Amino acid sequence: MIKQLFKSKISLMLLKFIVIISGFFTFISTLVQVYIDYRTDLSTIQRSITQVKDGYSHSIANSLWHLDTEQIKVQIEGILRLRDIEYIKIIERKRGKTSLFIEKGEKNITRKLESRFNLRYGKNTNNIIGEVVIHVNLDHVYERILDRFFIILITQMVKTFLVSFIILFIIYITVAKRIIKIGNYAKRLGHQNIEEELIDTPPNISTVNELDELVLSLNLMRTNLKNYLNNRDEAEEQLREYKTHLEDLVMKRTKQLNDKNELLEQKLREINTMQDQMIAQEKLASLGNLTSGIAHEINNPLNFVINFAQISSHSATELKAKIEKLNQLSQDEKAVLEKELEDISTMTKEITTHGRRAENIIKSMLEHSRSSELSQEKESIDIHEILEENLNFAFHAMRAKYRGFHVNLTKDFDQSIPQLMLSKPDIARVFLNLFSNAFYSLIKKSENKSDDNNDFMPELIVTTEKKNGLVTIKIKDNGLGIDKELIEEVFNPFFTTKPAGEGTGLGLSLSYDIITNIHSGNIAVNSEIDQYCEFIIQLPI
């Protein structure tokens, strides 16, 4: 117990302060007390001296007057018995002279208090016959004072220590011990012993002090902690449940997503197939659009071919008859014959030319209707030839559909452009689409303008130019133009402003592919609504 008491740091700290502070006050109070004692002793001495003066001066003066030395000695002995008076001398004064009459006691006192009084005789108080000198030894006073000082100090100190120890003990019992217990409890408090309550209320103390409040607070904290832990456990349990649920959900969703993905992939495949089909259909449709134009186009040369062939055959029959009678013919008739022969030769040339025309048309038609795959096989091509071919092709196709369609055509070809290595069917497809788009726009604008009774002259300008290792082809029409907001979209697949059945919106997207991917070129568009539309193609030489 005592050992524990001295282990308690708070008790030791209190003990230290109590000892220092009470020691200081004990010392001060002892000093005050000793000083008071000292003053008392001094006044006692003063009183004894007064007592000697009052009690002995008359009888000593008497004895001195009568020179009764024995009597004086008796009186001096009596005075010397008084406390602390250790020396006395009597000085006689006769006719103005003084002389030592008698002295007794210790003369050499180091610390002394000297007191003198005169001896008078008779009624005349001015008759001084001698003087008494008394020495009081102050050493005794000091010794007593010192002894008292130590006694008081020691008793006070002992008292202080005793009181301090008792206070320490009380503090240990009422505070430190409880704090240690509370501390140990707080250290121990955890998940395992959360049910254990802190019981620490000294039964004989009725009033609630700060420590009791601390115990109450700790118990409250324990209850809160318990509730918190319970809630946490519940939450964790719930979280575990959620997690399991979530995992199930994720698995389910993943499966659903996978299913959806598969579905999407399948749909994508279907869309791709549909797209391929649409491309093929678009080609067929444009071919359909062109068929009537082509028919008309082929019809003309065929008419020529047929007419010239008939005339040639007729001329040939005539010639045959004439050749039979060749020798009978006159000079003029021979000349006519030669002329006819020349005509036949001219006509056969015409037949060949128009036959070639029909052949070319059929060729380009065949090229256009080739498989939907972009061919990518390149050959040396005259860009102007292919431009002309497709311009004619598109124009006649349009003319066949929209009778009376006219266009002011301006061609500005740079003849220095060399043969280019191009994929002919693909490039043809690009130009055909560009010309068809331009003519369509011009036709629609003409229709609109004729509604407004406005004069509008459709124009198409085709220019080629060689510059910086590039061939630039510009196709510009003064048709409807393209809205600013839509211009970004024209190269997107399926973007079309044409009514259903008239366009698929794949023309420019295919053209973009052909120019950029197959020919490493560039295609761009400039336009202002209702003013013009210009497509610019750049191809590397």
Ligand SMILES: Nc1ncnc2c1ncn2[C@@H]1O[C@H](COP(=O)(O)OP(=O)(O)OP(=O)(O)O)[C@@H](O)[C@H]1O
């Ligand atoms: N010269 C032009 N003038 C005005 N608009 C144009 C011109 N060229 C293209 N466009 C616009 O761009 C759209 C897309 O053209 P694209 O050639 O890709 O498809 P389309 O012509 O509509 O259909 P398809 O080419 O399959 O017949 C057209 O519908 C039209 O709105």
Ligand SMILES: [Mg+2]
């Ligand atoms: Mg088009």
